[in-house]
Structure formats: C-alpha cells, structure tokens
Amino acid sequence: MNLKKSLLTLGLIFSIALVAPAQQFRALVFSKTAGFRHQSISDAVVALKKMGKTHVFSVYTTEDASVFTDENLAKYDVVILTTTTGTIFNAEQKAAFQKFVQSGKGVVGIHSATDTEYEWPWYNKMIGAYFLSHPAQQTLRLEVVDQNHPATWHLPKNWLWTDELYEFREINPDIKVLVKADESTYKVAKGNGDNHPMAWYHDFDGGRVFYTALGHVESAWEDPDFLKHLYGGIWYAATGHPMK
Structure with a gap:
C-alpha cells in the first residue's frame, strides 16, 4: 500500500512538472539602499513577485550586493533596480554589473535608481540621469510622447498621475524619452x-x-496602468523584442 502511495505521489509530481509553464526570462530584483529608504519598497517587491507569476517570468529578490558576480549574474536576463539609493556596489560588483550589460542583458531602473551611485560615471550614462530634486507629492499631467514602446502602448496621450515628481541633472542626451512631465500643471x-x-x-x-x-x-x-507601464519596460529590457 505504501509503495502504491509513493508511486502515486511521484506520478502527481511528474504530471505537475509537465504542465508547469516555462519561464520567459529571469529577473533579479535588487532593492539595496545606502541612503533614503522608501516605504514603497516592500510594496514593490510584492508587486514584482505577483507580476512574475502573472506574466510567467522568474523573480529573485535580494538586497545583498554580493550576488553581483560574473557567475551569478549570468543566470539573469534583467536586473531591476528597485528604488535603490546611495553607493551600493564595490569595485568588483561594479565590474560584474558592467559585464552583465555588455553581454547584451537588460536593466530596469525604478524611481530612485537615479538617486544611486553618484560617483560612477558609467552608471550615470547607463541609468540616464541623476536625481536633482523634487517638490511635494502632487498630481500632474504626464505627456506620453512615444506610444510605440511596450511601456506606453496602453497609455493615453495625457496621463493624470499623482506621485513624488523627480527632477534631474546630468541627463544623458542619448536617452529616448517616453513620458514627460508638464510643468505647467504642478x-x-x-x-x-x-x-x-x-x-x-x-x-x-x-x-x-x-x-x-x-x-x-x-x-x-496597485495601479494597473503603472504596472503595465513597468512590465512593458521589463519585457523590453529582458527580451529585446522589437517595438511595433
């Protein structure tokens, strides 16, 4: 009887393995902070894990920068810098991160990823800008200037949004802008x-x-438009699929 139960259990496990969906890509969600720490980080990690289940990609979350080695980063298709702040990498970790990008992989930066690594010029060019300042949280008109990207396919031309509204310095002139702030509205x-x-x-x-x-x-x-916006960016960075 025990043998039959064991065989039945093994058969069930095997059946589940057969129907389990293959993962589209692997994402490393990194949320280390060495400066201001945002309360929304825990919400972000929960949402990204749920997003992975919904959209069939694997998510590994950590705040341990020691995972930034050549061998470990080779496992991932995209690194998601989730509201990081301050100086978060040592020299060896920086070198591994650069090799990861140079190997054709993707990076996604969220919010204060631009408030990170101020003394690393490569990072500034890579992420696209450095944080300058922000006013009090407000509602504004966001202008979607490019609707031909998976991060903006679903968005209206005029997007009413409430957030902490970053202003930037040292903006890389090579970035391709998708969404702009209408400063006349806040x-x-x-x-x-x-x-x-x-x-x-x-x-x-x-x-x-x-x-x-x-x-x-x-x-x-918890906002569907924002989550679709973010997933479109993750999908683009992870897969490199052409935009239509």
Whole structure:
C-alpha cells in the first residue's frame, strides 16, 4: 500500500512538472539602499513577485550586493533596480554589473535608481540621469510622447498621475524619452523646463535600459496602468523584442 502511495505521489509530481509553464526570462530584483529608504519598497517587491507569476517570468529578490558576480549574474536576463539609493556596489560588483550589460542583458531602473551611485560615471550614462530634486507629492499631467514602446502602448496621450515628481541633472542626451512631465500643471522645485523626462529607454554599452521615475507612492504598486507601464519596460529590457 505504501509503495502504491509513493508511486502515486511521484506520478502527481511528474504530471505537475509537465504542465508547469516555462519561464520567459529571469529577473533579479535588487532593492539595496545606502541612503533614503522608501516605504514603497516592500510594496514593490510584492508587486514584482505577483507580476512574475502573472506574466510567467522568474523573480529573485535580494538586497545583498554580493550576488553581483560574473557567475551569478549570468543566470539573469534583467536586473531591476528597485528604488535603490546611495553607493551600493564595490569595485568588483561594479565590474560584474558592467559585464552583465555588455553581454547584451537588460536593466530596469525604478524611481530612485537615479538617486544611486553618484560617483560612477558609467552608471550615470547607463541609468540616464541623476536625481536633482523634487517638490511635494502632487498630481500632474504626464505627456506620453512615444506610444510605440511596450511601456506606453496602453497609455493615453495625457496621463493624470499623482506621485513624488523627480527632477534631474546630468541627463544623458542619448536617452529616448517616453513620458514627460508638464510643468505647467504642478508646482516644481527647481524644474527641468519643457524637456522634463519621466520615463525613458535606450541601448547602452551592448545592453538595453528602461527607467521610470514613477513609483514613490505605495498606491502606484496597485495601479494597473503603472504596472503595465513597468512590465512593458521589463519585457523590453529582458527580451529585446522589437517595438511595433
């Protein structure tokens, strides 16, 4: 009887393995902070794990920078810098991260990923800009200037949004802007003027990079439009599929 039960259990496990979906790609969600820590990080990690289940990609979450080695990063297709801050990598980890990008892999930056690694010029060019300032949380008009990217396919031309609204310095002129802030619709801190990018992408050093400044507020991580926006960027960075 025990043998029959064992065989039945093995058969069930085998059947489940046969029907389990293959993962599209593997994502490393990295949320280490060495500066300000956002309360929304825990919401982000939960949402990204759920996103992985919904869209059939694997998610590994950590705040341990020691995972940034050549051998370990080779397991992943995309690194998602989830509201990181400050100096979070040592020299060896920086070198491994650069090799990861140069091998044709993807990077996604969320919100304060631009408030990270201020003394690393490669990182500045890769992520696309550095954080400058922000006013109080407000509602504004976001202008979707490029609807031909998977991060913006679903968005209207005018997107009403409430968040902590980043302003930037040292903006890489090679980034391709997807979404801009309309500064006439809210009170700025220092401002970026008519060209105030809030989401962008670009090919960089052999890899693909997507960044969105949104995601400070916890409610963003339950918002369907934001989550579709983010998943489109992740899918692009991880797979490199052509945009239509």
